[in-house]
Amino acid sequence: MTATVLNVHERALPVPAAEVGRLLDRIGAADDPVWPAPAWPPVRFDRPLAVGADGGHGPVRYHVTGYEPGRRVELTFHPRIGLIGTHVLEVEERGPHACVLRHRLSARPVGRMRLLWPALVRTCHDTLIEHLLDNAERTVTGTVAHPVRYPWRARLAVDLGSGRVRAVPVPAAATLLHGSLGRPELADAFALRVPPGTTTDPQAWADAVFRRPPRVVVALLRLRNRLVVPLGIERGDASAFDTIGRDDRQVLLGTDAGHLDFRAGVLVQPDAAGTTVTVATLAATRSRAGRAYLAVVRLVHPLVVRAMLRHAGRVTVAPWRSTGPRADQPVG
Structure with missing residues (x-):
């Protein structure tokens, strides 16, 4: 059996957790300030953000299985995409004026995803999430200390997805x-x-x-x-x-x-x-x-x-x- 992938990205931010939590509540909205569109297809759900909302971004499909406003969004992958598991965006308080924004993916690749994940998908995922964290940092602080650079595999994926x-x-x-x-x-x-x-x-x-x-x-x-x-x-x-x-x-x-x-x-x-x-x-x-x-x-x-x-x-x-x-x- 293929081992479960645990992939974690986080960003320490010098602002109250409630300020970052408000960004989480806008995931999938037309005015989502952190999702790195248009480089990547935007997140869209079939209803406002809540447990049971179904959607995804591009070919990556999932539904909301957990939601604590201002704190945590849990998304469970549709099995047909080749990932069995969840990914979570959460805000952890680190005092009155500091917090950590974290993305945590825990999933088991199946079918062709066992090859695609190490060959391409992991690089695209890592790049997308770091870009998302950059956008969050820029939104709440006005700048980004260490902006992500796109590796060639991520550039190729964006080029192929940008249309002909x-x-x-x-x-x-x-x-x-x-x-x-x-x-x-x-x-x-x-x-x-x-x-x-x-x-x-x-x-x-x-x-x-x-x-x-x-x-x-x-x-x-x-x-x-x-x-x-x-x-x-x-x-x-x-x-x-x-x-x-x-x-x-x-x-x-x-x-x-x-x-x-x-x-x-x-x-x-x-x-x-x-x-x-x-x-x-x-x-x-x-x-x-x-x-x-x-x-x-x-x-x-x-x-x-x-x-x-x-x-x-x-x-x-x-x-x-x-x-x-x-x-x-x-x-x-």
Whole structure:
């Protein structure tokens, strides 16, 4: 029989236990201040926090089997996930102005979890809980003495869970983009689904996509600038991605050049289950050189936009240190 895993994390905090206990009572709530979303899927229950509430985070499912408001929450795993046991968040008083916040997991891995726990799940669990403790420390003290660093296995898990970029039609909701060019010769769109808690500020996403591209895209843009000058096409610069229009859910970027007019729309559409970020592009040529240029661009444009949006998702959703932007803070 597989041995029971006992995994304990705790953080001493220089505040009364009642202050930290109030944070426990908000687990699973929309305004939960300590759960490390959006890097990890948020905790959600089918009812307010109480014994019998059923839910979990992402594929990890459990139900509440013990609850002492302001003191302790006990969660029992659904056996089908491969863990037989519980995990507990509790606050222990250490005097009138000090306490310890502790997470204790006691469970027996079964089935494939016997392999997954040591190979991947333990690292993800340890990282998530330390990030949670960092958030609690920051909430009650304003700072974190030793913020967690994400090891590569945890980074990989967050990357895989942050969604994939897919080709979609240009959204009808991208109203600023529609009509911004008379007869576009290129029109495409790519979308990324990100978890609840991720920023919904379209300008933050536009900056993440176009102002902080991955290094391979930066290298391609530099190569492009070297190759186009002999063709009579001007070099590109950051002004091509200037914001020329916006509202609460979308940003319009673009520029008019001698060879080609370019527009990009960034549309953010949140719902209860997460947020869809769509980057749509229109282009219309002005010259023979522009038409030749666009014929080449068509070959690499989808790969470049996918890479930029995927990278933006990573830097926005997944702070590899808990000192990164919180879920309720815009990025950029």
